[in-house]
Amino acid sequence: MNRNRMLALPVAVAIALGATACTGTSSGGSDDPIVIGSTLPLTGPLQAFGTSLQTGYQHAVDEVNAAGGLEIDGQKRQVELVVQDNASAGDTASEQARDLVLDKGAVALLGPATPPLSIPVSVAADQLKVPTVITITPIQAWKGGAPDGWKYSFDLFFDEIQMTDTQFQAADLVATNKKVALFTDQEEDGIVMGGLWADKAPTFGYQIVAHEQFPVGNTNFTSQVAEAKSSGAQVVIAQVIPPDGVALLREMKAQGYQPEVVFLEKAGDTGGYAGISDGLADGTLAANWFAAGIGTDREQEFIDAYSADAGGVNADLGTIVYGYSAAQVLLEAISAAGSLDADAIRDAIAKTDGDYPAGAIDFDDEHAAPLPAVQTQWVGNDQVLVLDGSGDAANPITAPVPGLG
Amino acid sequence: MEPVIQGILLGGLYATTALGLSLVFGVIRMVNLAHGDVLMVGAYLTSLLVVALGADPLLLAIPAAVIVGAVAYPLQRFVLNPLVVHSAEAPITATFGISVVIQSLLLLAFTSNPRTINAPYSSASVEIAGVHLRASLLIALAAAVVLVVVLDALLNRTRFGRQVKASAIDPDAAGLVGINLGHTYAVVFAIAAAVATIGGTLIALSFSVDPVGGTTWLLRAFTVVVIGGLGSIRGTLAGGLIVGVVESVGAVLVGAQYRDVVVFGILVVVLLARPNGLFTRAVRA
């Protein structure tokens, strides 16, 4: 009996597999659809972003197809959106980005959400020279992923530098003792934003009296909340993932800590968060990218079409809008280029300058299009606009935070 | 001083979540890598019952525990028992597989969003001498004590308990005197799963649960069990309190951002120093 001979067997199988492994359609034929790929977090902690982006992307693709498709080299071709689920994992996103281009024949990519996913996809896109449009990814964090700048990837979303102003601008609209307690997690954006808030507070006349840091996935906030409460801060700014946000709110309620305003960033941008937290998040604020009254192109159309799906006018709806806009930018660029040449499409994207449902999109030299962050407050299942994109008050803020009362 | 008190409260919860692991290891000599996930399952099941029936979560935790135990029995009897006999590694692999199965199922059935169970006392606290004691953790501490007493009584004062102890001390001899080892092991596993359900419910009341949170709880429970002495029910209570206090104080000293490192660091240190536990009154070495 010869087990060692069996080595030849799997190796031979591997070769055979490899040779026939190419399961993708090569996008050479003129009747084949144009494939746009997207690796999205359809499951996992970022699921809400992934599914909303998919809805937005698909909406744009369907619209283009209904109008006859895109004209490439003189011929109209339909567009096909191919989506894969990366389960919110960065290395899976990398792998799938490569698969989509090499196997499924994608000529362009639409991005996932958040830096841990978007950066790996951008890396793959630049390596494979495939134009990619990304959203729901703060711009500074995204730029930080490419020391020499991105070559084929583009990002349209808010810039943290402007976004970290909005908390103070909104807090100005309410009477507080100007003392701030910060709660930031140790993910990339927690550290970046924590630093920005700490730097900016004095310029707005605020004082950081407590800065609590904790690992992502922390559920025990006993000592941190006790510290924040005893510091007397009436303004709380937190950058947490949804589960940690719930734990934080619970602990605050248990210790009877009810600030005037609580900014629950990142967690608060999950649709239905008020429900998930069983009402504890009612009245918390969060920076947002879309809300009723924001005044962008086709605002009401999207609200009517999707607020039922999103469970309200909230961040999920905003993500659908941004996803649609990103796809629209990409599709228009392909159309403008009139060919599937990567450089031509890339150059066309770079020239984008117009009004979209997400706002006015104009890419700078580093391929980033900053869109203004606004502040919204959770009222039931909606996130109501309280501070608009220019830093002016919109609807009045309810204070102190009702959910913690 | 306050971190110590908070640590003791936490410790009560930790002890409750570790009891099942201790029982299984003490009697069956099996490390159930899926234990943390059973905690999560218990929490989700109770949560579903609460949503469906609206009664008090702690009350509903009992039928939930029975259901989980009923599922655990055949799992041990027909899948894991043969492996325990086969080798020491096979149950590790199998329970690892079960852990992944549970996590995958939970992810598919629910989203990865955190789940909490709410009751009037879940966010309430009692203030004593300026220290806020969370009501849910006080309940967990009480539950730990009650469970330890009950399990102790079960093991030491019932006939079944004597059979269990005999099976733990010398499985072959136990088989010879007519004890049905397969059935005994399965019942112990079911009891462990039932207790874990209660533990999971308490976690969901105090903090939150999510489909993949089981792993961290497994490691913590393992730390508790190793400190307290494998198979020692009372030791588990002591172990829980110790881990709770060390974690609490450690987080304050080192900074909460290193909490993970503290938790798992304690585990590793204890494993290295005293693999048999600090209070070894081993049922068998």
Add this chain to the structure above:
Amino acid sequence: MTSQLPRMLRYGIPMVVTAALIGGADAMTRGAANQLTGLLLLACLAMAWNLVSGFAGQFSLGHSIFVGVGGYATAVLLDYLELPLILVVLAAGVVSALVGVILAYPMLRLRGPYFAIGTLGIALAVRGWMLNWDVTRASRGYPIPPESLLDIATLLRVAALLALITLVTALAIKESSLGLRLIALRDNEDGAASVGVRRVRSVVPTWAISAMLTGMLGAVIALQNGNLTPNSAFSIQYTLDAVVVCVIGGLGTLSGPLLGAVIVFVLRQYTADFAGWASLLEAVVVILVVRFFPDGAVGVIVRVRGLIRSRLRSRDAGAPREKAGRA
């Protein structure tokens, strides 16, 4: 008792195959090269893990540490120095081996389930530490310089070479006295001790070699992905993959990890669109395999061949039946 392929073929066949892959890397489509690379890297992971968990019988749940260390070592090295590819990968492997040795003495005092949980605990502790360590940019991503990233064809070549090295190492260990000592320790530690087989002397080198190979794998993955975060580089998914592949293929055997890698890889092509179900399916298969086919796919093949052989033999009346044994 067992007839073996001549040594030349045992080492020669993998070398020929690797040479074919290296030579043909440019000839095949990028898609096929990409797929093959994925398969080879999965096989490397499984084979390296198998050295410790299969050959030495110490079920490690902490190998993700080495993948991460290898990856970060690569990123840090390339950040400060310009080194040729081979040196970087080797250096990453060496760093990883060093970490392995540091961990070996504490960890290898543990056995069985304690070892499993201990390694899992260390893996999570290391990840927790890396999330805070500013030297490696904590939780912010650590990019690899774009000019160092490898193109698809080069990646395939590197992956094939690494697979060859890993396989040859496993072969060499198995056939050496080290391999014999490991088997002795795994199957009967007290008996082994009584003939002078010292546990530490045998297991530590194996662990270090496994760490080195896994670290080199981590380096290649880093060069493929171009950006590292503690959560991606130290992901528990690597541990999961190693376990699933080796158990399905046949833990502790030589060709088990390879066969398992092929099976799992093919399976994943079909479950690619249902990622959540894929994990579930693989885990269920693992449980079934452990319960009913503890020797994995290799064990099944061996049994089938044994059955066929004994059928053939009993057709020639009078020929003695050969007992099927485990090599």
